[in-house]
Amino acid sequence: MLLVVAVGLDVACGPLRSKTPQRTGQDLVVLLPEADGTVGRATVSNPSGNVELGTVRASTRVTAGQAPMPVTELSDAEVQQLFGPALAAQPPASSHFILYFRFDSEELTDESRALLSQVLQVLKNHPAPRVNVIGHTDTTGSPASNVELGLRRANAVRTLLIQTGLDAASVDTASHGEATLLVTTADEVFEPRNRRVEITVR
Numbered sequence: 001m002l003l004v005v006a007v008g009l010d011v012a013c014g015p016l017r018s019k020t021p022q023r024t025g026q027d028l029v030v031l032l033p034e035a036d037g038t039v040g041r042a043t044v045s046n047p048s049g050n051v052e053l054g055t056v057r058a059s060t061r062v063t064a065g066q067a068p069m070p071v072t073e074l075s076d077a078e079v080q081q082l083f084g085p086a087l088a089a090q091p092p093a094s095s096h097f098i099l100y101f102r103f104d105s106e107e108l109t110d111e112s113r114a115l116l117s118q119v120l121q122v123l124k125n126h127p128a129p130r131v132n133v134i135g136h137t138d139t140t141g142s143p144a145s146n147v148e149l150g151l152r153r154a155n156a157v158r159t160l161l162i163q164t165g166l167d168a169a170s171v172d173t174a175s176h177g178e179a180t181l182l183v184t185t186a187d188e189v190f191e192p193r194n195r196r197v198e199i200t201v202r
Contacts, residue, residue, distance in 0.1 A: 028082070030059040030074055035093035044068045095122045097199040098182075099157060100192060104141070104149070106156040109192075120164055122201050130202045131166070133157050135175040138194035139187045143177055150175030157197045 031053040033039045042053045044060050049067025051060050057079055060068040080087075097119050099112035108116075123129050135150030135157075154173035162168050183193045 025063060027062045028059060029053070029062065029068075030057060030079065030083070031055070032057065032079065032083075032087075091202070092126055094200055094202045097122075097201075099197045099199065101153055101195045101197070103190065103192075103195065106149075106152045108156075116160065119161070119199060119201070123161070123164075123166060126201060129166070129170055131161065131171045132200045132202075133161075133171060133173045134198045135173070135177075136180060136182070136194060136196050136198065137178050138191040139178045139181070139185055139189050141178075143179075147175050147177035150177045153195075153197050157199065 029042070029044050031039065031042050033056055039054070039056050044051050044053060044062060046062060046064075046068065048065065051068045051071050053060065053071060055073065057074045057076070058071050059074050060071050062068045074082075097115065099115060100109045101107060101112070102109060123131070133154045135152070135154035137146040137149050137153075139146075141149070151173065154175055158168075158171045158173050161171055178194070181191075181194050182196065183191050185191050185194070
């Protein structure tokens with residue numbers, strides 16, 4: 001996660017100030033971990049030079065016409081002082097689930113039916129969830145019939161979610177049929193892992 005604040009300027013969420021020296025017109029760029037704790041990398045560059053950010057809370061300051069300053073590490077307290085309200089206002093991270101189906105059917109496998117409780121728990125943690133449900137099939141049958149089967153699977157899951165109290169308007173369904181295989185196979189191959197619905201909760 002990359003956060004940028006214009007240092008020395010009033011911030012919309014309040015007059016937050018860093019304890020470190022500031023200069024008007026300077027941008028502060030900070031690298032923070034993702035929701036799962038992983039830390040990526042970022043290159044901060046302009047025509048005058050560049051620096052690499054690759055550790056937690058690595059930061060640089062950038063002023064127009066000057067190369068980015070050497071990388072320094074902010075403390076947790078400084079990150080909270082500068083970005084606390086913005087971090088607190090973030091929506092929950094999106095979640096992804098895969099549910100599997102019996103052959104040529106809209107019936108979930110027993111294992112996937114048991115996984116539904118995890119999906120419902122995640123939905124409870126989202127104040128206004130948006131849910132995408134995409135149906136898939138293996139390569140048995142025609143492409144056209146598989147698009148229809150994928151949509152029936154997606155709608156079956158949508159119905160289960162709505163029956164638990166989820167607002168119908170918050171669930172979108174679609175079908176990829178056999179076009180997006182989880183496991184690549186030739187045509188007319190029975191592959192249980194391709195008979196699935198993918199759910200994304202945002």
